[in-house]
Amino acid sequence: xxxxxxxxxxxxxxxxxxxxxxxxxxxxxxxxxxxxxxxxxxxxxxxxxxxxxxxxxxxxxxxxxxxxxxxxxxxxxxxxxxxxxxxxxxxxxxxxxxxxxxxxxxxxxxxxxxxxxxxxxxxxxxxxxxxxxxxxxxxxxxxxxxxxxxxxxxxxxxxxxxxxxxxxxxxxxxxxxxxxxxxxxxxxxxxxxxxxxxxxxxxxxxxxxxxxxxxxxxxxxxxxxxxxxxxxxxxxxxxxxxxxxxxxxxxxxxxxxxxxxxxxxxxxxxxxxxxxxxxxxxxxxxxxxxxxxxxxxxxxxxxxxxxxxxxxxxxxxxxxxxxxxxxxxxxxxxxxxxxxxxxxxxxxxxxxxxxxxxxxxxxxxxxxxxxxxxxxxxxxxxxxxxxxxxxxxxxxxxxxxxxxxxxxxxxxxxxxxxx
Numbered sequence: 316x317x318x319x320x321x322x323x324x325x326x327x328x329x330x331x332x333x334x335x336x337x338x339x340x341x342x343x344x345x346x347x348x349x350x351x352x353x354x355x356x357x358x359x360x361x362x363x364x365x366x367x368x369x370x371x372x373x374x375x376x377x378x379x380x381x382x383x384x385x386x387x388x389x390x391x392x393x394x395x396x397x398x399x400x401x402x403x404x405x406x407x408x409x410x411x412x413x414x415x416x417x418x419x420x421x422x423x424x425x426x427x428x429x430x431x432x433x434x435x436x437x438x439x440x441x442x443x444x445x446x447x448x449x450x451x452x453x454x455x456x457x458x459x460x461x462x463x464x465x466x467x468x469x470x471x472x473x474x475x476x477x478x479x480x481x482x483x484x485x486x487x488x489x490x491x492x493x494x495x496x497x498x499x500x501x502x503x504x505x506x507x508x509x510x511x512x513x514x515x516x517x518x519x520x521x522x523x524x525x526x527x528x529x530x531x532x533x534x535x536x537x538x539x540x541x542x543x544x545x546x547x548x549x550x551x552x553x554x555x556x557x558x559x560x561x562x563x564x565x566x567x568x569x570x571x572x573x574x575x576x577x578x579x580x581x582x583x584x585x586x587x588x589x590x591x592x593x594x595x596x597x598x599x600x601x602x603x604x605x606x607x608x609x610x611x612x613x614x615x616x617x618x619x620x621x622x623x624x625x626x627x628x629x630x631x632x633x634x635x636x637x638x639x640x641x642x643x644x645x646x647x648x649x650x651x652x653x654x655x656x657x658x659x660x661x662x663x664x665x666x667x668x669x670x671x672x673x674x675x676x677x678x679x680x681x682x683x684x685x686x687x688x689x690x691x692x693x694x695x696x697x698x699x700x701x702x703x704x705x706x707x708x709x710x711x712x713x714x715x716x717x718x719x720x721x722x723x724x725x726x727x728x729x730x731x732x733x734x
Contacts, residue, residue, distance in 0.1 A: 337452040349444035350426035356415030359473035386472035393465035406465040408496040411446035412474035421700035438501025448713025464724035477632035479670025496680035505686030507705040511662030520603035521668025525592035530623035532587035547621035568598035642681035649718035
């Protein structure tokens with residue numbers, strides 16, 4: 316699975332040996348689970364079958380499993396110390412997201428989606444199977460008395476819709492008494508056997524924007540007698556991204572990109588309504604706080620000369636994912652234990668949105684980018700129907716997540732690790 320010809324070094328800790336042993340034992344079942352999930356994707360807030368599978372696989376283990384009303388699963392294992400009595404054991408959380416996308420699966424693999432118009436085009440099937448594998452490994456680590464604290468699993472619904480199912484899990488107490496959280500996200504630009512790590516901002520803030528314009532329509536031969544809505548819509552499409560780039564600090568990395576535009580149905584009719592929708596993204600959390608007010612103001616100013624009215628729908632989405640330095644170091648140590656010293660590589664910040672950022676607003680933690688590209692194979696993109704992942708990424712995800720939990724707990728058996 317590793318691109319290197321050499322084998323990863325022998326695990327340095329007893330728990331690491333157990334993790335390796337258990338994941339190897341369940342290797343084929345974890346790959347089959349990922350393929351089953353891929354064949355039966357479920358959209359946000361409708362992850363019923365996926366949830367049932369997760370609960371069924373954890374049933375009979377040492378995990379205390381709780382279905383979350385409204386969607387999601389939380390499971391706990393191990394003992395957390397009583398800080399009031401000076402006991403230092405901590406609780407670490409591991410997260411995976413359950414939902415798929417409204418995208419047609421174009422892969423034609425034997426396990427391609429059986430649900431028309433729905434596909435795991437973001438790799439959440441890998442995330443779930445990987446976390447289940449980590450759960451099985453940690454169950455055995457705990458059974459052998461090698462877990463120096465507590466671990467919580469967070470299987471989260473609705474990552475793909477704004478503002479994200481993470482808020483729902485937070486509201487229901489998923490991170491109560493949790494000290495740190497870790498996650499992985501598929502990266503089809505990295506070979507399997509590599510994990511991308513970065514201290515600080517990993518993803519951008521992302522909001523959803525739609526604007527509905529209305530005005531007096533008419534014949535295209537007499538635009539002066541209309542409020543030329545189509546022309547105003549064209550101005551909005553080009554002017555809002557341009558002006559926003561001059562009204563925000565360029566270091567914020569603001570980006571407005573349109574995904575849907577509609578106006579009219581005939582070549583010689585100026586329509587009375589039109590709509591445009593897209594996303595507003597930026598790298599900086601401070602600029603994100605002011606973005607909505609500025610966007611609403613600019614939309615009004617851009618369309619005012621044309622006499623049309625603008626109805627703006629602005630949905631604040633997710634904050635940036637900002638990895639903590641200590642947590643990233645722990646994740647790097649876990650990767651080295653699994654893949655060797657060359658297993659982790661630097662990665663850059665992207666403008667992609669990820670609601671894992673809501674968890675990091677609550678507790679320290681880190682997210683890594685899990686390589687899913689077959690070495691020498693083509694590079695795919697996320698959110699596309701042709702996305703393929705190398706099955707070797709599944710056991711790697713399981714081992715890295717389990718080892719991250721063990722490393723995070725083992726580094727602070729006597730007190731809280733500095734943050």
